[in-house]
Amino acid sequence: MQYLLDQVISGIAVGAIYGLVAMGFALIYKATGLVNFAQGEMSMITAYIAWSIAGTVSGNPWLVVGGALAASVVLGLAIERVVMRPMLGEPVFATVMVTIGLAVVLRSATLLIWDAYPHALDIGAGREIVHIGDTGVRSAQLAVMATLLLALGAFWAFFRYSRIGKAMRAVAADERAAKLMGISAARIHAVAWTASSVIAGIAGVFSALLYDVSPNMFHVGLKSFPATILGGLDSVLGSGFGGVIIGVAENLAAGYLAPSVKEITGFIVIIAMLMIRPFGLFGEREIERV
Amino acid sequence: MSATSVPAETALSRDGPQAQTAQARRGSLEVRNLQVVYGSAIEAIRDVSIEVEPGQIVALLGSNGAGKSTLLKAISGVLGEEEGKIESGVISYDGVDVTARSADEIVRLGLMQVPEGRRLFAPLSVDENLDMGGYIADTRTLAKRRAVVFELFPRLAERRRQISGYLSGGEQQMVAIGRALMAGPDFLALDEPSLGLAPIVIEQIYAVIRRLNRDLGLTVLLVEQNAQRALGIANYGYIIERGRIVFDGTAAQLEKNADVREFYLGVSGSGQKSLRDVKHYKRRKRWLS
Numbered sequence: 149m150q151y152l153l154d155q156v157i158s159g160i161a162v163g164a165i166y167g168l169v170a171m172g173f174a175l176i177y178k179a180t181g182l183v184n185f186a187q188g189e190m191s192m193i194t195a196y197i198a199w200s201i202a203g204t205v206s207g208n209p210w211l212v213v214g215g216a217l218a219a220s221v222v223l224g225l226a227i228e229r230v231v232m233r234p235m236l237g238e239p240v241f242a243t244v245m246v247t248i249g250l251a252v253v254l255r256s257a258t259l260l261i262w263d264a265y266p267h268a269l270d271i272g273a274g275r276e277i278v279h280i281g282d283t284g285v286r287s288a289q290l291a292v293m294a295t296l297l298l299a300l301g302a303f304w305a306f307f308r309y310s311r312i313g314k315a316m317r318a319v320a321a322d323e324r325a326a327k328l329m330g331i332s333a334a335r336i337h338a339v340a341w342t343a344s345s346v347i348a349g350i351a352g353v354f355s356a357l358l359y360d361v362s363p364n365m366f367h368v369g370l371k372s373f374p375a376t377i378l379g380g381l382d383s384v385l386g387s388g389f390g391g392v393i394i395g396v397a398e399n400l401a402a403g404y405l406a407p408s409v410k411e412i413t414g415f416i417v418i419i420a421m422l423m424i425r426p427f428g429l430f431g432e433r434e435i436e437r438v
Numbered sequence: 439m440s441a442t443s444v445p446a447e448t449a450l451s452r453d454g455p456q457a458q459t460a461q462a463r464r465g466s467l468e469v470r471n472l473q474v475v476y477g478s479a480i481e482a483i484r485d486v487s488i489e490v491e492p493g494q495i496v497a498l499l500g501s502n503g504a505g506k507s508t509l510l511k512a513i514s515g516v517l518g519e520e521e522g523k524i525e526s527g528v529i530s531y532d533g534v535d536v537t538a539r540s541a542d543e544i545v546r547l548g549l550m551q552v553p554e555g556r557r558l559f560a561p562l563s564v565d566e567n568l569d570m571g572g573y574i575a576d577t578r579t580l581a582k583r584r585a586v587v588f589e590l591f592p593r594l595a596e597r598r599r600q601i602s603g604y605l606s607g608g609e610q611q612m613v614a615i616g617r618a619l620m621a622g623p624d625f626l627a628l629d630e631p632s633l634g635l636a637p638i639v640i641e642q643i644y645a646v647i648r649r650l651n652r653d654l655g656l657t658v659l660l661v662e663q664n665a666q667r668a669l670g671i672a673n674y675g676y677i678i679e680r681g682r683i684v685f686d687g688t689a690a691q692l693e694k695n696a697d698v699r700e701f702y703l704g705v706s707g708s709g710q711k712s713l714r715d716v717k718h719y720k721r722r723k724r725w726l727s
């Protein structure tokens with residue numbers, strides 16, 4: 149029983165990382181209709197920047213977090229402006245290929261700027277063990293769960309109450325009609341890329357805290373993609389929950405079946421899922437009515 | 439000044455009562471020799487010129503595929519979405535050359551379009567659709583305009599929290615018009631507002647269009663296949679065929695014209711007749727002579 153509890157709790161923590169990255173996927177898909185194959189790489193770049201800051205100013209977690217957040221904003225804005233905006237109006241296939249190219253570029257840049265070895269990210273916090281009942285968890289694990297909850301709440305309010313959030317849903321529903329209302333799709337896209345970069349970056353920093361920074365960190369994108377499919381590619385909140393489900397399922401499969409099953413658990417879950425609800429657990433079914 | 443005491447006319451205008459009286463009436467549109475090509479191959483409209491004076495209702499009539507929606511998309515600056523391009527010609531609105539302006543600039547100048555097929559934001563509620571219509575406006579103005587929209591379409595007030603995609607066709611058309619009004623336009627271009635609606639609903643929609651024009655002073659460009667209905671409220675009309683304006687005149691002139699009667703109003707010596715029954719060259723020749 150204790151073993152089960154341990155697996156579930158650490159599964160939720162990993163799942164929270166997947167969930168944050170997955171929300172980033174969904175946000176871009178919702179606003180632009182694209183799957184961004186560079187999501188994991190964006191997450192990795194921000195984690196590396198956090199590591200660089202931590203190496204320069206040691207022992208100040210707030211500075212590291214603040215610097216990483218600022219870097220992720222710049223990264224998101226820059227990618228949208230420099231790489232994606234020129235692709236506006238091009239076929240979706242070509243644009244998705246561009247995100248794959250971007251992923252490769254970001255991976256090489258990581259190796260060029262930093263190095264090929266794993267490093268521990270030490271910000272002077274996050275490693276303390278906290279006990280919940282008999283389960284010991286690291287404070288960073290609790291923090292990432294809290295962050296996911298916060299992100300879910302924030303995005304819920306954003307889509308429901310803010311002008312930009314509603315406009316993002318409008319652009320997702322009908323981009324041309326949104327234009328006719330004076331909504332600038334380019335601006336909405338920029339917001340989506342930026343927000344997506346920020347939550348992916350936060351996930352990257354947590355992942356670095358719990359594990360390492362390493363040039364393999366972009367795999368978090370591959371692990372999180374099933375979470376987005378599970379939750380619904382166009383459902384930002386659903387993707388966040390999807391991450392938790394995948395994280396827990398992975399841990400249980402590894403703990404009770406075989407460690408080697410872990411890597412493919414996510415994909416098995418989504419294959420089963422897609423047979424039952426092709427648009428994801430929380431995805432919006434097209435409303436068709438004339 | 440409380441929201442309820444503001445008369446509809448000023449609540450809908452973009453800059454309040456003072457500006458309204460001080461300025462010349464807005465809402466004039468002029469299209470000169472417009473040519474639009476899709477995908478650099480298909481010429482959808484050719485050498486089209488139309489003029490709409492402030493306060494008028496002008497009908498643009500034509501059968502399916504004639505180029506009506508293309509003209510409206512060109513005016514609203516959304517051709518780019520479909521690989522369409524203005525090859526030549528000029529569109530000016532209130533004296534401003536808007537040929538190369540972006541869609542949001544045109545909205546800010548006061549020209550709104552209610553697109554064909556309504557194109558609501560289906561997963562959004564009625565209220566949220568209205569919010570999006572007023573995307574360029576501030577919150578206080580939105581509240582006033584929403585009150586005006588609900589006064590015009592009381593049914594929407596009852597349905598304000600419902601998902602717009604599940605409303606009936608007539609209600610959706612009301613949301614589409616209401617949504618456009620939220621931007622506080624001087625000029626409203628409506629693309630086939632009666633399409634697919636029951637006669638009684640069309641009646642209601644037309645009553646509102648007439649009211650918007652008469653009471654609120656909105657200039658209206660009304661695109662229809664339903665010529666009879668449109669000429670019933672229009673001052674002036676244009677007939678477009680295969681991308682060209684083939685006839686124009688006052689509503690009375692159009693209604694009197696033998697060809698218009700035959701092909702668009704379905705009245706002729708030989709009874710009901712479809713456009714397709716007559717060879718194109720014959721119609722053109724008669725109109726151009």
Ligand SMILES: Nc1ncnc2c1ncn2[C@@H]1O[C@H](COP(=O)(O)OP(=O)(O)O)[C@@H](O)[C@H]1O
Pocket residue numbers: 476477480481482500501502503504505506507508509520521
């Ligand atoms: N996106 C498009 N791409 C290519 N051709 C188009 C497109 N939209 C319309 N057309 C063509 O342009 C012509 C005019 O279409 P449209 O303006 O929609 O006519 P209407 O609104 O009068 O029915 C038609 O021949 C149509 O096939």
Ligand SMILES: [Mg+2]
Pocket residue numbers: 503506507508554629
């Ligand atoms: Mg049309």
